Amino acid sequence: MARAKTPMANADIEIPADIAHALVDPTAYASERIHEAYAWLRANNPLGLAKVEGFDPFWVVTRHADILEVSRQNDLFHSGDRATTLTSQAADAKVREMTGGSPHLVRSLVQMDAPDHPKYRALTQAWFMPQNIRKLEDRIRQIARASVERMAATGGSCDFVREVALHYPLHVVMDILGVPEADEPRMLMLTQELFGAADPELSREARQPQTQDLGAIQAVIADFYNYFGKISADRRAHPAGDLATVIANSRIDGEPISEFEALSYYVIVATAGHDTTSSTTAGAMWALAQHPDQLAWVKADLARIPQLIEEAIRWTTPVKTFMRSAVEDTELAGRRIARGDWLMLCYASGNRDEAVFDEPQRFRAERTPNRQLAFGYGAHLCLGQHLARMEMRILYEELLPRLKSVALAGEGRMSLSTFVNGPKTLPIRFEMA
């Protein structure tokens, strides 16, 4: 029988203050600083405890193998018992005050555990499977062509984020949710506000400095609810073939799902399906602009596009972190984790783990196999992963045959967030056929 390892002394468990601070600092995620912190942690303290003023202590899971180990044990490490994203003590208290004790402002798949989670996931699982979303390929290709035309029309230089990466996935996800094109700008603003809440350039807070951070987020969620409430009512009266119809008419144990849960479902699809894919689409272009050899390699055989996409997903890892909490005392990687402890899964660290990837700090589209874990693992494995890959493949299939060259035309910048982030500006110069 294996003997339980003795936990190391506290001093060895705790992460040095500067590194722990980087983990809660949105600006660190907009630079190489977060990757330097992760590299140090993987080498020196791969499962350490971060203690930062204003936050409850949390374990920091940085190795690929440990992230998978936590993610696959959904009964031992819950999503719903504590905040699923890194949240300060003040924000957590505020949320609980607003919700009457719950740590979550919405109740979507992400915040659920068994027995509810599998039931709610099953409602849309089939819709997201490759055989169903394949039906969308022609429609998505039309959207991709329009995006490529829009880029071509700039005449050889543009901000790729603003012209292509932001709108294309938004357009796709709004299309599947049945939102009319005229309302997309409003939805774009709302998602940016929700995910970019820590980024002063993107958040409602910046425009209304007197509002409290959480009040602003709550207002954004209320806007989402108002909007999708109308879509829900419409799809109940007039069912169509879109995902909105599936959600609006869903039943659990024979009963229609509550309005709150239906609306949470729209919010998770609208938000999860947009910013993540935008960031990765832009991450791919950033890499191609920096590495002409990579562009040449993919253009030499367009069947290599899925490999390019897979590496862009690894490279960008737009979802930086999700949190879990331990349901009971347990041991992980030689550490004693107590019941109720909070853990941060650092996907971007797992995706640069030297134990799994050769030259992890280099963008290499030809990487095979590419065991990136940016979609998570286990019961919460990204529901939209096939759609995300398909969308990006189609865009690059339309773009690359026409793109002769591309280079950076200024400084690209990343958004500031400890949760979902990626390029927010990417000035490029390009030649197109």
Ligand code: HEM
């Ligand atoms: C590159 C693009 C994307 C990345 C990197 C990504 C990443 C992730 C990750 C890491 C999770 C796991 C959360 C957890 O373990 O708690 C997740 C869940 C989820 N994603 Fe994605 N996602 C992407 C695109 C999409 C798209 C396009 C959609 C839908 C249109 C989508 C819908 C969802 C949903 C509904 C969940 C919740 C699943 C559950 O909790 O059971 N995602 N995603």
